[in-house]
Amino acid sequence: MGRGMNPGTVISGLGHLLLIAFVLFGGLFTRASMPPPQVAQVTILSETEFAALTRPVEGEQTPPMTDPVAPVPPVEMPDTPEPPAEQAPPVEQAPPPRPEAEAEPPQDVPTPPDPLPAETELPETPEPMANPDTAEDLPVAPVAIPRPADRVSSEPTPPAPPEAETAPDIVETTAPEPDAAAPEAVADTPAAPEETTTEIVTEAEEPARAEDGPRAPVVSQRPRPKPAPPVRQAAVQPETPEAPVTPAQTTEAASENVRDAVQDALAGLEEAAPTIGPAAGPPLSAGEKDAMRVAVQRCWVVDVGSEAAGVTVTVGFEMTPDGRVVGSSLRELDNDGAGAAAKTAYEAARRAILRCQDDGYDLPVDKYEHWRNVEIVFNPGNMRLR
């Protein structure tokens, strides 16, 4: 029995120890879960300070700034809960100054003036910047400032979201543009014979054209996807500024950024995939593809008044290393028309391919594997009569 008791006490002792350890671990877990959100909020505050304090806001909004300064001191460490309440009013005061500075785009930051009071301490803000990546380290500091961050963050967030939303929208538009982006510039240059024209000016339109001349062009330029190039930049830019500007949304914004990044990576891989051919050399550049497009385009005669002008046809063919079309390989891959119109559309496309090859299309020989097989979509949609 005595031996039995001893083990029991031992067991109970171990049990207590385990419980104590459990409690300790539990506390750790809770702490672990808590810090992340705090960290995010803290970062928001510091950055807003940057935006507001560093440049435009100070000079113009100095008056409001001074008022908040008073609340700032308490905010520093102990009075964290109270300062937010006091900061709220300054935030309301901030709006009035906005109208003055409305002309300037940075005004979006005006909301930050709220954080400014707490951030009057410029030295502290720079530190987080120095350790931007060390989010884990920041949590510690946040503990003191987090509270103000919460309220402040809720207000500034509105401006931030628009940025995140705009980015994706633009990205979508970019998708179709990449291919035609470069062509645009070239599209106008490829003027063919003198009698050639890409627009129809009826007699009825001539007088108007003499005045402004925009009517006909407006119709023909309808398809131009110019936004392409800027879009890409926009898509790229948002990422860099977002990190510093909207730390409050680090979790959401970051996740969106990651998704975008993944999509970009996927898109890039998809584009790159075909070029990774065996012994294919580097892929064709946009300029090289464009040159080929323009070369065929200048020989593609479209009878805009015909029913064939309503048919999009895809023609496939093989080419020899010297850039010549293998005539027997020409074939119609697809069309969205029917009957004689589809047949006529294909014949016009075939003539364009054959007629403008001259002594061979000018394509880089070292990339032959990339253009050995070609598919050209002849889409007269932009030229149809409207």
Place this chain on the structure above:
Amino acid sequence: MTKLSLLKIACAALLVGAAPLSAIAQEPLRIEITEGVIEPLPFALPTLVAENPAAQEWAERVTQVIADDLVGTGLFRRIPNDAFVAQITEFTPSITYANWKAINAQALITGAISVDGDQLNVKFRLFDVFSEAPLGEGLQFGGTTQSWRRMAHKVADAVYSRITGETGYFDSRVVFVSEAGPKNQREKRLAVMDYDGANVQYLTDAASIVLAPRFSPTGDRILYTSYETGFPQIYQLDVGNVSRVSLPVPAESMTFAPRYAPDGQTVIFSAAMGGNTDIFRLRPGGGPEKLTNAPSIETAPSYSPDGSQIVFESDRSGTPQLYIMDANGGEPRRISFGQGRYGTPVWSPRGDLIAFTKQNEGRFHIGVMRTDGSEERLLTASFLDEGPTWAPNGRVLMFTRESAGAEGQPALYSVDISGRNLRKVPTPQSASDPAWSPLLP
């Protein structure tokens, strides 16, 4: 973060793994072209080979008509014969394409002609030079020497059809009102001619004013309005024997703007009775049927190609506008909503467009719009353009253009539905009110 990064890595890994697979197949270079050029297609047409001495004089004439037909469309450009690198001396299917590529001829037409008494025989072949292949089989037409122009038109129609994929319109005729004299005392006669202004023949004398002739779908009869009795009445004229009959229209009414239905038997027209103008239908063996019943003026009816609908002009909204109603009448729907006044609508033989006359800001226009009123396009503009009529293939419009001033004279013009290729149709005298016939058999 870690989950997302893992997902990112996983997705990338999958794609990277898939990339080589697609690369093995070496996807073709894919290009999309959305802008072409609008220019006439250059063709070579060596003078037809005369297969006997008697055919020599006809060879040049037939060749010229074929060339004029094609060039007149604005879609083709003939390469001068003196630019040829090689000459065609016999009607053979073997062609040295390089010779024609050298002069940038996209199409080559070769032919031969022979004469036996008053019988003329014309044959031709068409080649796609850059594809180095014939476009269709060779064709041969036979007829009398008197119909040599028709044979030339037939050849041109075949070439046009093979290259554009649409039926031609060269072997067709146009009935119109030939005018002479000053504006206040103008003599008007009905006349018919080839679509290009050749072979003019007069059908009526200048004793009375005639207006708005319209061909039947078979081209053997003509409806027109005459003031022979002092007020407008509709008559039907047989083109073969130039005999005419008056239609059984409402008594003591003014009837005008007649037009055949696609069946060639039913006739629709406008009749003014008691100060009101409405549209009536006259079917074989029946009496006039009133299709509209409104206090406004309804006129200028035109059937859709399938005969199921009628487009007409009405001022029920305050200004003349275009409306479409069922062929049996009923509530019409308005299709013109632009500024100005719309009139004389004509349904395209293709069925997809409606041509009209539009008056706006002091100018007249010939225009086209979709049958739902969308995509309105004005093709011409002048002091006075009116009365469009469609070519048999729905590709060209002919209309009347009258110049301003007391000395102004009407003339016939044609324009492509793209708004290009505006041309004056040669007529011996002033002319108005053209109506295109169907393609001749």
